[in-house]
Amino acid sequence: MAAFQEQVVYQIYPKSFRDSNGDGIGDLRGVTEKLDYIRSLGADYIWLTPFFPSPQRDNGYDVADYCAVDPMFGTMEDMEELLQEASARGIALMLDMVFNHTSTAHRWFQRALAGEKQYQDYYFFRDGTPDAPPTNWQSKFGGSAWAYVPELGKWYLHLFDVTQADLNWENPTVREELKKVIRFWQGKGVKAFRFDVVNLISKPDVWEDDPSGDGRRFYTDGPRVHAYIQELVRDTGLSEAVTVGEMSSTSLAHCLRYTQPENGELSMAFHFHHLKVDYKDGDKWQLQPPDLSRLRELFDTWQTGMARGGGWSALFWCNHDQPRIVSRLGDDRRCWKESAKMLALCLHLMRGTPYIYQGEELGMTNACFDRIEDYRDVESINYYRILSSSGLSHEDVMDRLQARSRDNSRTPMQWSAGPCAGFSSGHPWIPLSHGRREANAEAEEQDPLSILSFYRRLIALRKSRPVIGKGGIRFLFPDEPGVIVYERTSDTETLLAACNFTSEERILPLSGEWASAELLLDSYEQPPEIAFHSLRLKPFEGCALLKG
Numbered sequence: 001m002a003a004f005q006e007q008v009v010y011q012i013y014p015k016s017f018r019d020s021n022g023d024g025i026g027d028l029r030g031v032t033e034k035l036d037y038i039r040s041l042g043a044d045y046i047w048l049t050p051f052f053p054s055p056q057r058d059n060g061y062d063v064a065d066y067c068a069v070d071p072m073f074g075t076m077e078d079m080e081e082l083l084q085e086a087s088a089r090g091i092a093l094m095l096d097m098v099f100n101h102t103s104t105a106h107r108w109f110q111r112a113l114a115g116e117k118q119y120q121d122y123y124f125f126r127d128g129t130p131d132a133p134p135t136n137w138q139s140k141f142g143g144s145a146w147a148y149v150p151e152l153g154k155w156y157l158h159l160f161d162v163t164q165a166d167l168n169w170e171n172p173t174v175r176e177e178l179k180k181v182i183r184f185w186q187g188k189g190v191k192a193f194r195f196d197v198v199n200l201i202s203k204p205d206v207w208e209d210d211p212s213g214d215g216r217r218f219y220t221d222g223p224r225v226h227a228y229i230q231e232l233v234r235d236t237g238l239s240e241a242v243t244v245g246e247m248s249s250t251s252l253a254h255c256l257r258y259t260q261p262e263n264g265e266l267s268m269a270f271h272f273h274h275l276k277v278d279y280k281d282g283d284k285w286q287l288q289p290p291d292l293s294r295l296r297e298l299f300d301t302w303q304t305g306m307a308r309g310g311g312w313s314a315l316f317w318c319n320h321d322q323p324r325i326v327s328r329l330g331d332d333r334r335c336w337k338e339s340a341k342m343l344a345l346c347l348h349l350m351r352g353t354p355y356i357y358q359g360e361e362l363g364m365t366n367a368c369f370d371r372i373e374d375y376r377d378v379e380s381i382n383y384y385r386i387l388s389s390s391g392l393s394h395e396d397v398m399d400r401l402q403a404r405s406r407d408n409s410r411t412p413m414q415w416s417a418g419p420c421a422g423f424s425s426g427h428p429w430i431p432l433s434h435g436r437r438e439a440n441a442e443a444e445e446q447d448p449l450s451i452l453s454f455y456r457r458l459i460a461l462r463k464s465r466p467v468i469g470k471g472g473i474r475f476l477f478p479d480e481p482g483v484i485v486y487e488r489t490s491d492t493e494t495l496l497a498a499c500n501f502t503s504e505e506r507i508l509p510l511s512g513e514w515a516s517a518e519l520l521l522d523s524y525e526q527p528p529e530i531a532f533h534s535l536r537l538k539p540f541e542g543c544a545l546l547k548g
């Protein structure tokens with residue numbers, strides 16, 4: 001079995017992690033400074049989101065040069081030092097390859113704009129008139145997915161921001177260029193890669209309007225996506241690496257194909273269905289309370305389905321695009337610690353490789369910005385405009401941003417209760433969270449009952465109990481509202497994880513053999529009551545039991 005099945009990844013958003021030179025922007029030397037912290041957590045990999053030269057329209061996901069370091073984050077020497085220092089601590093770096101699109105500031109796009117046909121073919125340029133985009137597809141950040149270039153009399157495709165032009169993977173030269181990027185970083189010793197929205201790289205042969213959607217049906221898990229991934233992996237020797245693909249609006253069947261080892265594609269996949277249970281009608285900008293039955297059902301379907309087909313999932317609640325989970329599915333006011341720990345336990349004991357996003361291990365909460373000027377994220381700012389002009393009141397729009405903005409997770413990492421939370425000695429590029437400041441590393445470091453200590457124990461448990469990495473999985477109590485309970489089994493042991501996602505007590509019938517089981521972890525200081533035939537869970541309690 002590949003080692004990544006027993007490992008844990010820590011995600012760093014460098015801009016908000018640690019600023020080493022006081023300019024208010026986190027940087028690579030800031031990451032190096034904090035390597036001992038990450039090591040003490042027990043993480044094996046650091047997924048570092050993009051630090052490449054970029055106009056920063058989408059915080060670095062608009063890449064202008066894949067093989068260099070943006071001066072804002074430091075130098076190539078800083079990067080080499082980080083790689084070396086991390087490796088000295090047994091930590092590997094996972095770099096973020098944004099290969100669906102480049103920034104329009106990339107020299108390829110600039111040469112396309114200058115009229116070079118060869119470079120126009122790196123992208124999707126289509127002849128047309130300014131009043132008629134080639135299709136009615138919508139950008140994921142709002143508005144049309146096409147932008148017009150009057151000088152050329154052509155439209156180009158951008159599924160994200162207007163400055164993020166989609167690359168034409170049908171062009172073999174593009175594929176060769178991208179392989180060179182992988183080889184460049186392999187040459188620096190990088191052995192793990194994340195591929196940004198990689199299931200969107202294969203566009204359809206015919207361009208047609210989407211009569212009822214935003215166009216995603218045509219390019220999501222597109223016609224040649226598996227062949228392109230296989231080719232990239234084969235030609236760069238990536239099957240030796242740890243790889244993860246971000247799969248947008250994907251399906252279980254495709255995720256199996258992306259990750260079954262015999263297909264020569266990726267080690268694992270991020271899929272997002274479980275993070276849409278609070279979207280009303282599937283729309284991120286319409287709020288509804290989380291549908292907990294749906295959440296349970298989705299975990300059951302995906303976990304059981306991926307296990308049955310021999311695929312592998314990346315397990316995550318948080319990343320730089322998602323609100324903080326304790327504010328979303330927990331209770332960050334009355335049961336802050338208990339719910340943060342329960343959520344961690346629920347996720348980390350499932351089948352897959354867990355990812356922890358900076359600050360999650362401290363129980364950091366949403367940003368709670370109440371002024372539009374505090375937001376930095378291009379999607380949030382676009383949607384502020386779109387929702388406001390659709391007739392919603394300012395208050396209503398601000399409530400939606402508070403719940404859904406990607407900036408919720410992009411506030412500075414909280415290292416201490418001191419000025420600027422110990423993130424910077426200067427003025428941070430984005431305000432601190434208005435949420436809990438006691439969620440900080442210094443305060444939690446020494447406290448055995450802190451959320452941080454709980455994450456450390458969870459990670460250590462994964463490494464000492466093979467059933468977590470290797471075992472099978474089965475979900476129990478499908479009809480019990482608001483609880484997620486599952487069993488992990490190997491030949492020699494059975495682990496039970498039971499989590500209460502509600503603010504009320506829940507009593508579960510449990511077979512008598514569990515009465516003498518070992519309690520591995522609990523989100524409360526007081527262990528749960530295990531009577532002979534029942535398990536009583538307090539509000540937001542999560543516990544793990546083991547029997548031999």
Ligand code: GLC
Pocket residue numbers: 058061062098160196197246320321
């Ligand atoms: C991914 C990234 C996100 C970015 C988008 C476009 O979803 O995680 O931050 O905006 O791709 O690159």
Ligand code: CA
Pocket residue numbers: 019020021022023024025026027072
């Ligand atoms: Ca800095």
